[in-house]
Amino acid sequence: MKLNFFPFNMFGDLTRFAARMTKAARINMQRSIRLQLIFTFSVCVAATMLTYSISNSFLRQFNQTATIQYNTSDIENTGRELADFIRWNDRTAQDLQEYINEPRFGDQYKIMFIDPEGRVIFKNSKVTETQVDVHSLVRNAMDRSNYGVWTKGKEVTSFYPVEVQGQKGYMVISGVPEPYLSYYYSDSSLAMFAAAAAFIFLFYWMTKRKMRYIEELAQGLMEISRGNLNYRVEQRSKDELGTLASHINHMTEELQRTIEEERRAERTKNELITNVSHDLRTPLTLIMGYLRLLKDKNFENEQQAETYMNIAFSKSEKLKGLIDDLFDYTKLSNHDIRMHQEKVCLNELLEQLSEELVGYAEENELKLRRILPPEKLMVTIDADKMIRVFENLLTNAVKYSLKPGVVTVAMTRENDHVRVCVTNFGDPIAKEELPKLFDRFYRVDASRSSASGGTGLGLAIAKSIVDAHNGEIWAESEESEIRFCVKLKLA
Template identity: 55%
Template sequence: MKLKPGIRRLLFWNRLQRLASICRRAAETTRLSIIRSIRLQLMFTFVLCLSAAALVYVAVNVFFGELNRSPVLDYQYGIEKIDDQARAIASYIKTPDVSYQGITDYITRNAGFSGNKVLLTDLEGKVFFKTPDAIETQVDIHSIISKAMERRYTSTPVQEFTSFYPVDLKDQPAYLIVSGVPQPSISYKRGSSPFTLMTAIAAFIFLFYWLTKRKMDYIEELASGLQEISKGNLQFRVPLRSKDELASLASTINRMTAALQTTMEEERRAERTKNELITNVSHDLRTPLTLIMGYLRLLKDRHFEDEAQAHNYAQIAYSKSEKLKVLIDDLFEYTKLSNQIVNMNLERVCVNELLEQLTEELVTYAEESALVLVKDILSERLYAMIDAAQMIRVAENLLVNAVKYSHKPGVVTVKMDRDNGYARVCIINQGDPISEDELHRVFDRFYRVDTARTSAGGGSGLGLAIAKSIVEAHSGKIWAECEGNEIRFCVLIPLDLPAGPELGPGSKRPRP
């Protein structure tokens, strides 16, 4: 079916637009590929510089060629004129109904204009017609043919050129021989110069240097940045100035520097922590040890009035030695947990029952401190793979801490609920507000919210640090919150969930 002109034009423009769109996308893809690859950039730069050098070579060659051109005598034009005359005569002889007299007149007239000699010979070389300036009566046909073929295409100086054609003269075969001295034509030949190639090579080198200078400067900048980093300046970052492999290298250098900086900061922090640990342990061990040694010295020197006072001294020394033993045991336990030396005896335990039992055991302890333990425990039985003894230690530590630092009288709430694939336990009490900074540090070893470092009113200072290590060993999370006077210590423990619609096989347990 023949389409209307308007529709044909529309289809043509649609095809043209699609082609233009394809070309634009191809150009953009090529541009991005070149931007992201040093290899392609170098190839493109090399081709560009080579093309520019070729153009310079052509331009300089034209300049020096015109400057050094020399005249050249060319005999080819004169030879062609003699051959053209011979061809014209041969064509005239072939004209139908032309008389012998007409032929001779035509030859004489043409020869007179050009000054060339014209001969007509039979097959044996005998001349039966010649122009007035010719003197030959017999010619060597073979020699003439050889010379004519040798000199037909030449530009070298020629004293005489002969053109040879076979013709039919009144049904008699004959040879037409036209000879003469070809006139040279003057042409000018371009000269050459060694500066042409030298200029092209210089243009290539200069352009290649100029186009790659920015990239080389960037490489030198990366090298300088590495030198700066090697001097210990880990705050230094190399700039990202491209999108190719050099940018990837710069990004890797920055990530390496950041990782190295973090590692060194952690090492410094670990060193500070070790020094603080030594200082804190020395302080907390020295206080009870000093008291023990003092009372034992009183007993040794018999500085007591009666047996009752001596028994009191011994009792004080014994109680301080027990506190010293607790501190040493906690320190040993924390060291084992933080270095992952303790093997967890994991078993499937109902978290509800564990928390119920522990809460019941501490009811009396709370009542002695004028506090009420309130349970808000989920009725659904939740199971987890835990070390029961270690998790009891965590819960007991948090509960004892809440009782010890609560406003009296008051309420301590034990709350347990489900948080996706985790059991969440929160110990809530009313106490003095804790700042945000202190909330982050309460799980540090030997840290007490009370800035006066004394063990008289507290434990070893390692309870919360041990609790954190135990929880993290169970792939859980522990943290503290404070809103006004309400203080919450919360623990997340991953549940041991059966396969089902809630969390089937192959499902990933959510992280806290």
């Protein structure tokens, strides 16, 4: 099996991999202030080191110190050369004498060959001694200053053990090292100052935009704290500061919404007090009026007295109904009513309820039509509360329908939900009025006369019950066709 190697493909893969890693690193850095600070600090440290290196290399030439040193390498090299000449060339004493008498040696160094007892066997012209103390020679040869630095005039001695024509001894070389001038450069404190200044400037410049953004967030919080809830901070980044800006805006929106809800609740409370006072006062005034007539016996006969009594009783029932509705709505709004939910067949519940209201519809010259699927659709509900919802929708449909006419109850399945719609034909309702129908005490008719409708709490109570079942309720209007729909989740 032949394998083809494509270096360009490998280079392309490595390039694409490097591009992906670079892109991922850039994205992660954009999302993390910690990584941004690490990158900023690394860049500042690298710039600081570069600044120090450049500035110190320029400034240190002004901080040079000259010292005199002595080079001993020539003496040691010469001694090693003589030892090798004897060791590898098997020279005679005469050859060695001629070699050490060469001008290049004689003019600079003292060279001699001594036996183990210190007697000088042969030497060059600069040597005057005939006997040498070997012990002192070794001690003086090893007595060197640190780092090879010699004082002027001090003689350096180097010796090597050799054998010349079978005679063992030492080749000794002595001389004064040549002095030379050496310069030492010390680091400049100005370079350290320049490096520190570069770090501070670069770090300040690279973090300036972030610090300005933090100041903007702080100013935004101050503006919001003054009560300007319409103020929004700008989200300029994807990191933690951007997340903070988003949370500040969300907090402001929630605070604004809460305050508006509190104001709306205050207005609603005032409207509630006004409306309740109006709706309670009207029947109560009539009750008190007819009871006063009965108390003062201001009637012509017993039949008229009974009529007054019936009217007062009817208004008392209506007053009780208003108080009950108000009490139920308040409890539902505050979630004080516990729902006793159970699995119920919604087909059978609607069939039974509509059958009970057939007579009421016929009394109002209406026909009640039911469109229910053959499939039994089960829902988990509080049956008594849900009966009240559909009963309210059906009685409203009968009450506000054009006579004669038809009221339709239709139920359809929508995936895992069931929708029930009550349809009737009546006066058209503007689209902007439809959501307000579920507000308490709201009537499409501007008149607040109880004769034109009920208490104004029926649809508000229905919505509270449906919401408690996690369902939906809404109204639709197309010309004179009006629909109220309820959507519940199937069990």
